[in-house]
Amino acid sequence: xxxxxxxxxxxxxxxxxxxxxAWVGLGGRALTSTVVAAEVPPTCHALGPNxxxxxxxxxxxxxxxxxxxxxxCGAKSPLTGGIKESNAGGTAAKMLAKLGxxxxxxxxxxxxxxxxxxxxxxxAITIQEEKDTVGTGNYCLVNQVQARFGKPVGxxxxxxxxxxxxxxxxxxxxxxxxxxxxxGRGGLGAVMGSKKLKFISIDxxxxxxxxxxxxxxxxxxxxxxxxxxxxxxxSGQGLPTYGTNVLVNILHEAGGxxxxxxxxxxxxxxxxxxxxTMHATxxxxxxxxxxxxxxxxxxxxxxxxxxxDGKYLTSGFEYETIWGMGADCCIEDxxxxxxxxxxxxxxxxxxxxxxxxxxxxxxxxVLPFGDGxxxxxxxxxxxxxxTPLGRILGGGAANVGRVYGITRVPVVKNxxxxxxxxxxxxxxxxxxAMSTMGADHTSGYAVATNILSVGGHVDPLKxxxxxxxxxxxNIATAAIDSTGMCLFIAFPALDIPACLTSLIDMINARFGIxxxxxxVTALGKSVLKTEHAFNxxxxxxxxxxxxxxxxxxxxxxxxNVVWDITPxxxxxxxxx
Amino acid sequence: MKIALRLYATLRDYLPDGxxxxxxxxxxxxxxxxxxxxxxxxxxxxxxxxxxxxxxxLPPDVxxxxxxxxxxxxxFPAIGGx
Ligand code: SF4
Numbered sequence: 001x002x003x004x005x006x007x008x009x010x011x012x013x014x015x016x017x018x019x020x021x022a023w024v025g026l027g028g029r030a031l032t033s034t035v036v037a038a039e040v041p042p043t044c045h046a047l048g049p050n051x052x053x054x055x056x057x058x059x060x061x062x063x064x065x066x067x068x069x070x071x072x073c074g075a076k077s078p079l080t081g082g083i084k085e086s087n088a089g090g091t092a093a094k095m096l097a098k099l100g101x102x103x104x105x106x107x108x109x110x111x112x113x114x115x116x117x118x119x120x121x122x123x124a125i126t127i128q129e130e131k132d133t134v135g136t137g138n139y140c141l142v143n144q145v146q147a148r149f150g151k152p153v154g155x156x157x158x159x160x161x162x163x164x165x166x167x168x169x170x171x172x173x174x175x176x177x178x179x180x181x182x183x184g185r186g187g188l189g190a191v192m193g194s195k196k197l198k199f200i201s202i203d204x205x206x207x208x209x210x211x212x213x214x215x216x217x218x219x220x221x222x223x224x225x226x227x228x229x230x231x232x233x234x235s236g237q238g239l240p241t242y243g244t245n246v247l248v249n250i251l252h253e254a255g256g257x258x259x260x261x262x263x264x265x266x267x268x269x270x271x272x273x274x275x276x277t278m279h280a281t282x283x284x285x286x287x288x289x290x291x292x293x294x295x296x297x298x299x300x301x302x303x304x305x306x307x308x309d310g311k312y313l314t315s316g317f318e319y320e321t322i323w324g325m326g327a328d329c330c331i332e333d334x335x336x337x338x339x340x341x342x343x344x345x346x347x348x349x350x351x352x353x354x355x356x357x358x359x360x361x362x363x364x365x366v367l368p369f370g371d372g373x374x375x376x377x378x379x380x381x382x383x384x385x386x387t388p389l390g391r392i393l394g395g396g397a398a399n400v401g402r403v404y405g406i407t408r409v410p411v412v413k414n415x416x417x418x419x420x421x422x423x424x425x426x427x428x429x430x431x432x433a434m435s436t437m438g439a440d441h442t443s444g445y446a447v448a449t450n451i452l453s454v455g456g457h458v459d460p461l462k463x464x465x466x467x468x469x470x471x472x473x474n475i476a477t478a479a480i481d482s483t484g485m486c487l488f489i490a491f492p493a494l495d496i497p498a499c500l501t502s503l504i505d506m507i508n509a510r511f512g513i514x515x516x517x518x519x520v521t522a523l524g525k526s527v528l529k530t531e532h533a534f535n536x537x538x539x540x541x542x543x544x545x546x547x548x549x550x551x552x553x554x555x556x557x558x559x560n561v562v563w564d565i566t567p568x569x570x571x572x573x574x575x576x
Numbered sequence: 577m578k579i580a581l582r583l584y585a586t587l588r589d590y591l592p593d594g595x596x597x598x599x600x601x602x603x604x605x606x607x608x609x610x611x612x613x614x615x616x617x618x619x620x621x622x623x624x625x626x627x628x629x630x631x632x633x634l635p636p637d638v639x640x641x642x643x644x645x646x647x648x649x650x651x652f653p654a655i656g657g658x
Pocket of ligand 1: 300
């Protein structure tokens, strides 16, 4: 991975450069955030010509390392106004890595009102004008693009929501079955749409497998690493069997399952939408309860969910989506939620932002709580078609709250709060407040230690120890996000020392270097500091590192807890 | 006394026929969590996360905490997500 590919959408040219010395040894989030911080003016308009969209495979992507195929995407976020990195599975990371591309940087903006695609192959990077594909949903688009090339090329695309530059728009990444994974958060699809880029196709034909500098050492470390994933009960058994949606019931029991737009911590119909029910439904309908989102995923938390007639309905059906449409919007029918998930992937909107938004819209009376069919209709007919109401809804939870005068709007830095109520799971509340990404559970998953007894236990209802927990997890996650590893390797990494040491051994053998554990921690810290400096320069002050006021005013049943971590305590997060 | 025992994920294999999510147990006063699990034959080693009334019970209290009439006991194996 020694090349940076630049695609200039202003003059429709492409350029290939060697990786500059300062960026050698960076991958994934470390690289996207470094490039954005170095080259994007923090005060630029996120949808203007000065923003850049950066795609980077991780340090280990393309190798035989288990779970190493995540692709990172970064830019200034039009939703949060700060820096953004979001990552997904699919086949793109592996293909870019095999092509020797450390990062693909999309710059500028075309003057003409025309749409384009970019094709990346071994010998050429080309830009084409697009006509037929404009307005197409992601599912159909992936098939069209792969048919055009006559092979399963990698595809990263925007749906209609991205074309319309909606703040909830995501970027889709085709998976090995030509289904959809999502670079979900922060409105990166709107940035891609602002550059009039409908899709990027990737063909890795003719490229050799990625060879580590020290193959024998790499093989040995990869074996140990894979074994630790198998040995840990969460990555070895829990996630493959039930997927992430197993969390519905435990968050309900712990009183931290945000329900009815964050007015309760328990959902009476939790069993109808639970991972256990979903697993039984998938098996009964001939779907696949266990499935990987990218080649080489060993944990396989994904699944294929069929409809009542046994036909494919959706995949990658995650806890956060099911929580949001289920408990938060009170939709009890898992098939309605699965249909909504399919439509969200197709039109290209973030399922977390959209579900949180619908919770706020239901409180505003736009549609009743529990109206699953209404949600599907609004996704298809309003948001997907860009009607005036659809534009408002597609602007996300904060936007809908402002338009309808709602005060209970669960967002931080304008980004919707996912799936874990910060009053009853206080560690994740610290992550929501402090993350450089806006409210994002994946940037420091304190739920693991607050609720799941991974990495020890810190009482979720008390504030003691939460700042330190969230800080350490955010630092570790920034490093993991740079490797191309799926974050779920954190479960074994928190409990089994050999997991982390073998991960570092793989990186060292891959590049012929000698990183220590301390170096990896230092990398995580430097990524966070780079991102934080960008956010401050973009105008995000410490007052933006706060939860919405209602969390301190309204006690959450059943534990009747409020958010009580003070601003001064939160600010101490940055003392490192 | 009566307590509600709810089992989740793979632990549901220990539920008697006709019970999908949990059972009500009639236990002698002073019964503990291991006593309740023993009724259904759930191995204590698989009871990774234990809550009473939505609050975690951690070792060493797991062995000694006496159940109280009307309490709800929820038990999970090792699970994760995110
Ligand atoms: S564990 Fe799940 S999210 Fe992670 S790489 Fe595998 S399928 Fe994707």
